[in-house]
Amino acid sequence: MSLPDRIDPRPPRHIYRWDLDKTYLQTEFDTFRQLMRTAFQKAAEKVAVPGAAALIRELRSRGDGRLCIISGSPKQMRSVLEQKLRLDGVDFDELVLKDNVRNLLRGRFKALRGQVGYKLPVLLKSRAAAPPDSDEVLFGDDAEADAFIYSLYADLLAGRVPEPVLRQVLAAAAVYPDDAARTIAIWRKIPTADPVRRIFVYLDRLTPPGRFSRYGPRVVPVFNYFQAALVLMADGHLSAPQVIRVAIEMVQTAGYNLLTLSNSFQDLVRRGLPLESVANSLLRALEGPEALFHEIRPFPDIVNAFTKRLAALGTAPAPPAAVEIDYLALLEDARPRRTSTVDDSKTDPRR
Amino acid sequence: MAGPITIAFDVMGSDFGPAEVVAGAAGLSLEAPQIHALLVGDRDAIGDTLKEIRHSGERISVHHAGSFVAMDEKPAEALKSKPDASISVAAQLVAEGEADALVTAGNTGAGILACAQRFKLIPGIRRAALAAVYPTRRLHGEKEDPFSLILDVGATVEASADDLVAFAVMGASYAKIISRNPNPTVALLSNGTEPLKGPARVVEAHRKLKEMPGLRFVGNVEGVDIPKGTADVIVCDGFVGNVCLKMLEGVQETVIELAGYAHKSKLRWRAGLAMLSSGIRHLKEVTDWQQYGGAPVLGFDRILIKAHGRSQARAIANAGKVAAKAAASDLSRTILAGLPK
Numbered sequence: 001m002s003l004p005d006r007i008d009p010r011p012p013r014h015i016y017r018w019d020l021d022k023t024y025l026q027t028e029f030d031t032f033r034q035l036m037r038t039a040f041q042k043a044a045e046k047v048a049v050p051g052a053a054a055l056i057r058e059l060r061s062r063g064d065g066r067l068c069i070i071s072g073s074p075k076q077m078r079s080v081l082e083q084k085l086r087l088d089g090v091d092f093d094e095l096v097l098k099d100n101v102r103n104l105l106r107g108r109f110k111a112l113r114g115q116v117g118y119k120l121p122v123l124l125k126s127r128a129a130a131p132p133d134s135d136e137v138l139f140g141d142d143a144e145a146d147a148f149i150y151s152l153y154a155d156l157l158a159g160r161v162p163e164p165v166l167r168q169v170l171a172a173a174a175v176y177p178d179d180a181a182r183t184i185a186i187w188r189k190i191p192t193a194d195p196v197r198r199i200f201v202y203l204d205r206l207t208p209p210g211r212f213s214r215y216g217p218r219v220v221p222v223f224n225y226f227q228a229a230l231v232l233m234a235d236g237h238l239s240a241p242q243v244i245r246v247a248i249e250m251v252q253t254a255g256y257n258l259l260t261l262s263n264s265f266q267d268l269v270r271r272g273l274p275l276e277s278v279a280n281s282l283l284r285a286l287e288g289p290e291a292l293f294h295e296i297r298p299f300p301d302i303v304n305a306f307t308k309r310l311a312a313l314g315t316a317p318a319p320p321a322a323v324e325i326d327y328l329a330l331l332e333d334a335r336p337r338r339t340s341t342v343d344d345s346k347t348d349p350r351r
Numbered sequence: 352m353a354g355p356i357t358i359a360f361d362v363m364g365s366d367f368g369p370a371e372v373v374a375g376a377a378g379l380s381l382e383a384p385q386i387h388a389l390l391v392g393d394r395d396a397i398g399d400t401l402k403e404i405r406h407s408g409e410r411i412s413v414h415h416a417g418s419f420v421a422m423d424e425k426p427a428e429a430l431k432s433k434p435d436a437s438i439s440v441a442a443q444l445v446a447e448g449e450a451d452a453l454v455t456a457g458n459t460g461a462g463i464l465a466c467a468q469r470f471k472l473i474p475g476i477r478r479a480a481l482a483a484v485y486p487t488r489r490l491h492g493e494k495e496d497p498f499s500l501i502l503d504v505g506a507t508v509e510a511s512a513d514d515l516v517a518f519a520v521m522g523a524s525y526a527k528i529i530s531r532n533p534n535p536t537v538a539l540l541s542n543g544t545e546p547l548k549g550p551a552r553v554v555e556a557h558r559k560l561k562e563m564p565g566l567r568f569v570g571n572v573e574g575v576d577i578p579k580g581t582a583d584v585i586v587c588d589g590f591v592g593n594v595c596l597k598m599l600e601g602v603q604e605t606v607i608e609l610a611g612y613a614h615k616s617k618l619r620w621r622a623g624l625a626m627l628s629s630g631i632r633h634l635k636e637v638t639d640w641q642q643y644g645g646a647p648v649l650g651f652d653r654i655l656i657k658a659h660g661r662s663q664a665r666a667i668a669n670a671g672k673v674a675a676k677a678a679a680s681d682l683s684r685t686i687l688a689g690l691p692k
Binding site for chain 1: 354355357381387394395398401402403404405406407408409410411412413414415417449
């Protein structure tokens, strides 16, 4: 019997849960044609959202985090998705995919597009097996019901959602009764705790950020993963050099520049996220001897851009107020969405 | 100019308040990835509007300004008493190079004065000119614009012969770049087509323009030629230009009111108008000033686009595009090259 290379006695302190399509991968499947193209794409043809891979690598490099990926892609795509993640240097602990063949064979057509009935039990099951004192950061997008599902999951764990509300939500989301019963059964077994610290919603469709204020300040809509990195630095998950490395990847691979990065920074400050200390730490990190940081732009430009964006706002805006989430009022967000008929690509620079 | 272009938007002071200007800039951030919007005005008002509309947070930044100049305020007094007015702050940011051009839908006088206090005039230009586009019968340039350019329409009430010559060069340069009209025709507005008609400064300007190389001067035109589109660029002083422009706007409004009157009075007329409705709609779309965005103030080393006070989001976005195009093609240098040596 051979021993493992490394025995890590520490249980993971952080769990990072990522959605895949439109959160990690730039995927289009709003039309049948796009769906087919996505299904037959090779690993090397799949494109990650700028900065996503770098952010995951930095989060993983601290050694105390667990990466759990949950995707609505069919199980048949496991091999190509694993290959893509390997190509990006992303090492994961869990990759859960949807068993759509089984849904088809059982005639469960509503489950093919349904998100709540699929993701919520998977999240709860994964949590049930996680160390009780580990905290969680979740990453989703604005294309489906991620803000709703992740917030519901967080509040279920924290005991803030009564069972009748959960039942109503599951019914409204067209979850099959046996799946609903299974979801409730898993939830009941999990000890009450409040582990979800942050929910990031990547604005793939450029949904106005204000639409997510109903989910409270825990949900942070982001235009890019530099913004997520800044917030994660403020939350103690990343150091300044790590954030800068995420920025460098975005500059080098996706055409980000000083303007887009400093605008992204100011966007978060305007929304009331307390990032002044983050800015100061970043500037201190840039003053260090590491030549790597000078790849973005000469140092004085970076300092100027960030300090100017802060000063331009005058006094710091008030932080967003905490809200009690009324899931029954937000049920519309939980229902399976129809394919979009609006062609956003005409006015969408991401396309 | 390579790379992204930043347009400063004076968010406050338009007839519709900050909402339409912010919406226009937000739309621009989605449509034109190379254009960045710097929104100058009340931080909270901008933030409240922005978070409820689709935009790209990567291409928009905000600069807080504590006050603004209202439409009914006297420009000089207002700018003096409100040093933190959004138009002053925006003009200062452009002057310092934080943005490449300025768009305002606020008080015209305050906009021009704020820029005059901070921008430099192009060497050889003595006075700035406000240019306006107006719908014409003839199409112009590669884009087949149904618009001509008239300047000055109010920035310089009394212009000398040399000022009129400079206006001609500025207008032609603008038409070359914005309307993609490589060799625009330029005319002088007078009370007759003969070279000796009009006041002394117009006669002298005619003589100088005729001798200018590189300028396609077609002589004098009369008021009747303005809507015909006889020339691509029509030059006059600010007093005459403003009177003409207001008259053109008044005629257009009256025609629409008369059509409404006809619609109400007789069934036959109503039927006739109904049959013409798609044509009228098309005509309205073609001549819609909102698609043109705004009027450039020419003569400064920096770009100022004055959007209509009643501009809505589409007009603001188009004004931003015009400003970006003018900044990207270095309009000031083109003007400088065309001026008499």
